[in-house]
Amino acid sequence: MIDVLFNGILLGVLYTLLALGLSLAFGMMRIVNFAHGEFFTVGMFAAITAGDVFSTTTAFVVALVAAPFAGAAIAVVMDATVLRRIYDRDELATLLATWGFALILQQLYRHIWGSQPQSFTYPLSGTISVAGIQYPTYRVLAIGIGVVATIGFFLFFNRSSLGLKAQATIQDRSTASAMGIDTQQTTRSIFVVGAAIAAFSGVLFAPIGAASPTIGRTFIVLSFMIVIMGGLGSITGTVIASFVVGFIDSITSVLYSSVYAEAAIFGAVLVIMLLRPGGIAGVDA
Amino acid sequence: MSPDNPDADSFSSALPGPLQGAFQWAFEHGDRVHSWVTRTPTRPMKIALAVGAVLLLVPSVAGQYTISLFSYVLVFSLLAASLDLIWGYTGMLSFGHAVFFGMGGYLSAYLLRDGMTSLPLILAAAFVLGAVLAVVMIYPALRTETTGVYLAVITLIYSLLFEIAALQFDKYSGGYTGLTVTGWPSIGVPGVATLSLDSTTQLYYVIVPIVFLLAVTLYWIGLSGYGRVLASIRENTQRARAVGYNPDRYKLTAFSLSGGVACIAGALYTPVSALISPQIFAFDLSGRAILYALLGGKGTIFGSFIGTALIYLPETYITGIIPGVWMYVVGLMFIVLVIYLPDGIIPQLNEAFRND
Numbered sequence: 001m002i003d004v005l006f007n008g009i010l011l012g013v014l015y016t017l018l019a020l021g022l023s024l025a026f027g028m029m030r031i032v033n034f035a036h037g038e039f040f041t042v043g044m045f046a047a048i049t050a051g052d053v054f055s056t057t058t059a060f061v062v063a064l065v066a067a068p069f070a071g072a073a074i075a076v077v078m079d080a081t082v083l084r085r086i087y088d089r090d091e092l093a094t095l096l097a098t099w100g101f102a103l104i105l106q107q108l109y110r111h112i113w114g115s116q117p118q119s120f121t122y123p124l125s126g127t128i129s130v131a132g133i134q135y136p137t138y139r140v141l142a143i144g145i146g147v148v149a150t151i152g153f154f155l156f157f158n159r160s161s162l163g164l165k166a167q168a169t170i171q172d173r174s175t176a177s178a179m180g181i182d183t184q185q186t187t188r189s190i191f192v193v194g195a196a197i198a199a200f201s202g203v204l205f206a207p208i209g210a211a212s213p214t215i216g217r218t219f220i221v222l223s224f225m226i227v228i229m230g231g232l233g234s235i236t237g238t239v240i241a242s243f244v245v246g247f248i249d250s251i252t253s254v255l256y257s258s259v260y261a262e263a264a265i266f267g268a269v270l271v272i273m274l275l276r277p278g279g280i281a282g283v284d285a
Numbered sequence: 286m287s288p289d290n291p292d293a294d295s296f297s298s299a300l301p302g303p304l305q306g307a308f309q310w311a312f313e314h315g316d317r318v319h320s321w322v323t324r325t326p327t328r329p330m331k332i333a334l335a336v337g338a339v340l341l342l343v344p345s346v347a348g349q350y351t352i353s354l355f356s357y358v359l360v361f362s363l364l365a366a367s368l369d370l371i372w373g374y375t376g377m378l379s380f381g382h383a384v385f386f387g388m389g390g391y392l393s394a395y396l397l398r399d400g401m402t403s404l405p406l407i408l409a410a411a412f413v414l415g416a417v418l419a420v421v422m423i424y425p426a427l428r429t430e431t432t433g434v435y436l437a438v439i440t441l442i443y444s445l446l447f448e449i450a451a452l453q454f455d456k457y458s459g460g461y462t463g464l465t466v467t468g469w470p471s472i473g474v475p476g477v478a479t480l481s482l483d484s485t486t487q488l489y490y491v492i493v494p495i496v497f498l499l500a501v502t503l504y505w506i507g508l509s510g511y512g513r514v515l516a517s518i519r520e521n522t523q524r525a526r527a528v529g530y531n532p533d534r535y536k537l538t539a540f541s542l543s544g545g546v547a548c549i550a551g552a553l554y555t556p557v558s559a560l561i562s563p564q565i566f567a568f569d570l571s572g573r574a575i576l577y578a579l580l581g582g583k584g585t586i587f588g589s590f591i592g593t594a595l596i597y598l599p600e601t602y603i604t605g606i607i608p609g610v611w612m613y614v615v616g617l618m619f620i621v622l623v624i625y626l627p628d629g630i631i632p633q634l635n636e637a638f639r640n641d
Contacts, residue, residue, distance in 0.1 A: 103613075
């Protein structure tokens with residue numbers, strides 16, 4: 001039971017880091033970013049590539065530092081080439097354009113890293129004994145890093161100048177603009193931050209799952225289920241939903257098989273939709 | 286009998302009882318049917334008829350390969366056109382139309398395998414399956430006001446789930462390798478007179494008129510009063526509701542019709558490809574259907590055919606020479622179309638060939 005609990009927490013933390021960027025992009029720009037999973041993928045591949053050069057532990061640290069920059073770089077290119085031209089368009093237009101960008105990235109990954117799934121070994125071997133159950137040390141470490149990163153993000157979001165500007169922009173764009181906030185610049189910066197966090201999350205996930213060029217598709221679906229469950233654009237809702245999804249995932253995987261996890265999560269999403277159309281956090285949908 | 290319709294009175298009173306009511310109904314609604322038909326712009330219909338006739342001539346000049354290529358184009362066009370009904374007219378984007386297509390494909394694979402070869406029955410069954418599936422699938426999403434985004438995402442999730450489920454239940458789906466379809470469909474009345482379509486060419490001669498009729502029907506639906514309501518929901522859902530239409534009911538029926546037609550497209554696909562595998566449910570096909578409709582022009586129905594031909598034909602050609610490049614082209618096309626040509630090429634063509 002302890003391992004189900006720990007896996008739930010681990011996935012909850014990783015999914016929070018993954019889905020935050022997607023939720024922020026929608027909250028700030030009304031952009032439905034179908035390429036968001038690709039930031040996560042580049043994080044996983046960063047670990048794989050670092051693993052080819054360095055020893056496992058060093059590679060993991062290098063990837064943790066480098067991946068956010070890779071994710072941020074892709075986000076900057078995406079903003080300059082695509083997003084800038086569709087800021088004022090409706091949500092479905094942004095969805096389609098970002099889907100196009102996602103297809104290009106997936107094919108690019110396929111050219112760079114090949115189409116076969118690749119895995120990254122645990123950077124820390126061994127297990128920790130918790131209440132009589134052996135639990136992998138790496139997973140405990142990943143929970144620790146993930147929690148620190150999440151707290152770091154919320155400190156940034158609630159305390160830093162950029163974070164506060166972002167909150168003002170989400171609340172009321174025109175008033176924020178009238179108060180002298182460069183909403184365009186703020187929006188862009190937050191989009192890049194969201195991409196960096198997703199890539200960071202991808203590195204943490206690399207030892208748990210296998211990286212493949214199209215794995216982003218699975219994770220974009222997962223993050224959308226989280227964001228819908230939490231309420232589109234709501235940060236609190238995203239965090240709560242991430243943990244709900246993480247626990248559903250870990251419980252289903254133990255009871256049945258991880259194959260059914262997606263179905264169970266989607267079932268939960270449908271129930272939430274029927275009962276609380278605005279999501280857990282109850283935003284006006 | 287309405288006193289302001291004396292003609293109807295005198296004529297229908299001469300009819301036997303049950304027919305009187307029917308006649309009266311037809312007379313009272315005649316205006317609507319009449320205006321619906323006369324409102325149909327003649328030019329698109331003329332062009333469609335001409336293209337349909339040319340398509341029927343293809344087998345006399347082309348080989349097997351070209352014929353099957355054209356069959357694929359027609360089947361995928363029908364999928365894109367069915368998507369256009371809900372996206373172009375109603376403003377609901379489905380990212381999971383491959384689900385209906387795939388279910389239709391598997392349905393016809395099972396029926397053909399089990400000896401139920403009558404094509405009309407297969408297509409009717411496919412329509413019912415798709416229509417019912419569509420209602421069940423999107424009902425929860427209608428509860429939310431931001432239907433646009435939610436619906437796109439929900440349908441995307443269905444796409445993934447159906448693919449996973451199909452791979453999981455490999456006993457029924459054939460797993461990664463899929464099911465090989467043996468046996469050709471037949472037309473005619475089962476038990477009375479049937480004609481087996483046992484070559485790609487014969488099948489093609491049946492696919493052309495079926496797809497043509499369905500496309501024209503979709504086009505007419507768009508022009509009908511019902512289609513106007515769909516457009517009003519797309520433009521302003523609140524106002525459509527205020528005027529007295531129930532948007533949810535219209536969205537549900539439109540999605541249902543669209544799912545039914547997409548399922549028919551899938552049922553036609555399997556006999557052409559002779560193979561169906563779980564990959565049919567994946568995002569690729571759903572995304573492609575969107576791209577075909579987008580390139581042709583949203584809300585034009587016939588545009589989907591142009592879009593499909595313009596993408597599918599070069600794709601098979603280029604992929605044969607340089608594999609792996611086409612995905613970049615598809616991605617770029619999405620971006621360029623959304624940014625620079627959101628209404629597709631039909632409006633551009635109309636502008637170019639305008640005869641004032």
